[in-house]
Amino acid sequence: MDNQQVKPDRGRRSFWTWGWQSDEPTLGQRQEMAKHLSKRFGRKISVPAVPDIEDLELRAPRISVPDSLRNIVTTDKAERVIHTYGGHFLELNRALRGDFAEPPDAVAYPQDENQVEAVLDWCDGKGYAVIPYGGGTTVVNGVSVPPSARGAVTIDMERLNQVLEIDETSRAARIQAGIFGPDLEDALRPKGYTLRHFPQSFPWSTLGGWIVTRSGGHYATNHTHIDDFVESVRMITPAGWWESRRLPGSGAGPSPDRMVIGSEGTLGILTEAWMRIQKRPVFRATAGVVFPTWEKAYTATRHLVQAKLWPANLRLLDPEEAGRAAGLNGKQALLIIGFESSDVPQGEFIKLAVDIARANGGQVDDDEVRVSDGAGQATGREGAVGNWRNSFIGVNAGLTNGLGLIGDTFETAITWDKWPEFDAEVRDKVGRVLKEVVGEAYTLSCRFTHVYTDGPAPYYTFSGMGAPGGEAEQWQTIKDAASEVLISAGATITHHHSVGRMHAKGWSRQTPRLYGSVLRAAKKILDPNSILNPGVLFEP
Numbered sequence: 001m002d003n004q005q006v007k008p009d010r011g012r013r014s015f016w017t018w019g020w021q022s023d024e025p026t027l028g029q030r031q032e033m034a035k036h037l038s039k040r041f042g043r044k045i046s047v048p049a050v051p052d053i054e055d056l057e058l059r060a061p062r063i064s065v066p067d068s069l070r071n072i073v074t075t076d077k078a079e080r081v082i083h084t085y086g087g088h089f090l091e092l093n094r095a096l097r098g099d100f101a102e103p104p105d106a107v108a109y110p111q112d113e114n115q116v117e118a119v120l121d122w123c124d125g126k127g128y129a130v131i132p133y134g135g136g137t138t139v140v141n142g143v144s145v146p147p148s149a150r151g152a153v154t155i156d157m158e159r160l161n162q163v164l165e166i167d168e169t170s171r172a173a174r175i176q177a178g179i180f181g182p183d184l185e186d187a188l189r190p191k192g193y194t195l196r197h198f199p200q201s202f203p204w205s206t207l208g209g210w211i212v213t214r215s216g217g218h219y220a221t222n223h224t225h226i227d228d229f230v231e232s233v234r235m236i237t238p239a240g241w242w243e244s245r246r247l248p249g250s251g252a253g254p255s256p257d258r259m260v261i262g263s264e265g266t267l268g269i270l271t272e273a274w275m276r277i278q279k280r281p282v283f284r285a286t287a288g289v290v291f292p293t294w295e296k297a298y299t300a301t302r303h304l305v306q307a308k309l310w311p312a313n314l315r316l317l318d319p320e321e322a323g324r325a326a327g328l329n330g331k332q333a334l335l336i337i338g339f340e341s342s343d344v345p346q347g348e349f350i351k352l353a354v355d356i357a358r359a360n361g362g363q364v365d366d367d368e369v370r371v372s373d374g375a376g377q378a379t380g381r382e383g384a385v386g387n388w389r390n391s392f393i394g395v396n397a398g399l400t401n402g403l404g405l406i407g408d409t410f411e412t413a414i415t416w417d418k419w420p421e422f423d424a425e426v427r428d429k430v431g432r433v434l435k436e437v438v439g440e441a442y443t444l445s446c447r448f449t450h451v452y453t454d455g456p457a458p459y460y461t462f463s464g465m466g467a468p469g470g471e472a473e474q475w476q477t478i479k480d481a482a483s484e485v486l487i488s489a490g491a492t493i494t495h496h497h498s499v500g501r502m503h504a505k506g507w508s509r510q511t512p513r514l515y516g517s518v519l520r521a522a523k524k525i526l527d528p529n530s531i532l533n534p535g536v537l538f539e540p
């Protein structure tokens with residue numbers, strides 16, 4: 001395949017930070033960050049050079065591409081480099097260090113379903129591992145090549161990127177799996193619609209990736225995961241097509257959609273889906289409520305969500321996060337409340353929500369409760385809420401990559417009855433391990449990304465300075481401690497980051513044993529030669 005043909009229009013993906021080459025930080029920005037970290041940790045930190053792709057050592061492709069597929073399959077070195085890793089910080093770090101021990105042998109760019117099928121048939125016949133690839137933003141090792149593979153082909157879906165049909169009467173759209181978030185919204189916008197699903201990785205991730213990983217958007221209540229927007233799916237498996245019927249709802253047995261949603265490329269390749277869409281919001285209201293303590297803040301959040309006002313957003317930052325991301329004093333917690341609607345003014349709802357927050361110890365001045373009447377006034381972009389929003393959108397892994405920082409997140413969900421004790425246990429046990437592994441100067445903070453009437457979805461962020469060269473082992477020790485607390489406390493191993501290879505063990509511990517056996521049996525039927533994403537979901 002001619003390399004020019006495979007270049008996406010938006011430029012090339014970066015192999016060492018999230019997004020495209022245009023998202024890569026400059027050397028100056030990285031040096032500034034190194035200076036800041038040197039000061040914080042009292043250690044001289046230098047900035048490693050980014051290797052040139054041409055200088056990287058890759059094993060020769062172990063496969064030969066048949067003539068019939070040469071126009072869509074490439075063994076180009078740069079393509080293999082770009083598709084070796086997902087977006088976990090350790091993966092990006094290995095890439096920056098030039099470690100490409102397990103690259104795919106080839107990358108396919110099918111342009112239609114027939115071509116997806118042809119690549120899958122070829123790999124199935126040869127026993128090559130197939131790695132479906134959307135935006136490559138997985139943070140759970142979902143797109144890496146397992147060392148056991150005798151040959152591996154990554155199928156990049158980015159050319160199946162169209163909104164094919166909009167059914168305005170039913171408010172649904174038929175959309176190809178490889179479309180990136182911004183392109184999807186651009187295609188729906190002219191008719192006034194939106195999918196309204198915005199994971200933090202929105203600019204770089206795809207509809208297919210969202211569906212098969214059960215992605216969580218940034219709205220905190222109602223439709224938190226992509227699941228509820230999926231009307232029907234179309235997936236190709238080595239055993240044939242899996243297409244479900246478009247239905248607004250159905251009580252007919254275990255759902256065929258549910259089997260695909262969350263399958264993480266292990267049962268087939270999702271090519272398109274009918275998605276429920278909605279009118280774009282016009283009316284908005286938002287408030288940032290400050291609480292003197294974390295306890296008061298999460299109690300207020302519980303009362304608020306249980307009042308069933310269904311705000312679009314109810315995002316709670318603990319004092320550490322509110323200090324760092326929103327500029328508060330490090331002792332106060334911040335609750336961001338947001339309402340929106342395409343048809344109904346939201347002023348009354350925010351008033352009720354703020355009343356509940358104040359009754360539970362929250363503080364917000366009346367003039368900081370912003371209500372937009374639909375005439376285009378911005379809300380949620382000012383003050384502490386605006387500060388938080390900018391830091392949320394502006395994340396860039398490349399800034400700290402290679403500087404020795406161990407910085408990661410783990411997210412979960414747990415019922416309210418277990419909540420405060422669970423939080424205390426996480427902070428105690430994970431905090432102790434962090435202290436042992438990276439020393440006193442660690443951080444461990446929490447926010448609620450989503451809240452349900454029966455429990456929150458807490459999202460913990462930790463960081464500390466690692467020992468040069470030992471970051472992977474140190475991270476593993478911290479991750480193991482966190483996973484153990486989650487599973488033994490009765491929480492989930494992941495609320496929205498998915499299972500991948502990283503969480504396969506934890507997931508098998510939290511699901512009924514028989515359920516695991518049933519899924520393995522289903523995989524045997526759909527993927528008899530076990531070529532699809534080996535090691536993802538199911539431990540080898």
Ligand SMILES: Cc1cc2nc3c(=O)[nH]c(=O)nc-3n(C[C@H](O)[C@H](O)[C@H](O)COP(=O)(O)OP(=O)(O)OC[C@H]3O[C@@H](n4cnc5c(N)ncnc54)[C@H](O)[C@@H]3O)c2cc1C
Pocket residue numbers: 018086087088131132133134135136137138139142143157177178198199200201204205206207208209210211212213214215216217218264265266268269270271395496497498500533536
């Ligand atoms: C900065 C950052 C922020 C993030 N924020 C969020 C967040 O807010 N919410 C959230 O849920 N997640 C988040 N994630 C994780 C990640 O973005 C999601 O899991 C996302 O859904 C992955 O989409 P993708 O298109 O990048 O898929 P990929 O990373 O390419 O793939 C993910 C998995 O799905 C499989 N796959 C991809 N496409 C297909 C297909 N068409 N058919 C079958 N299998 C397929 C892959 O093999 C892989 O196992 C974040 C990640 C990063 C790096």
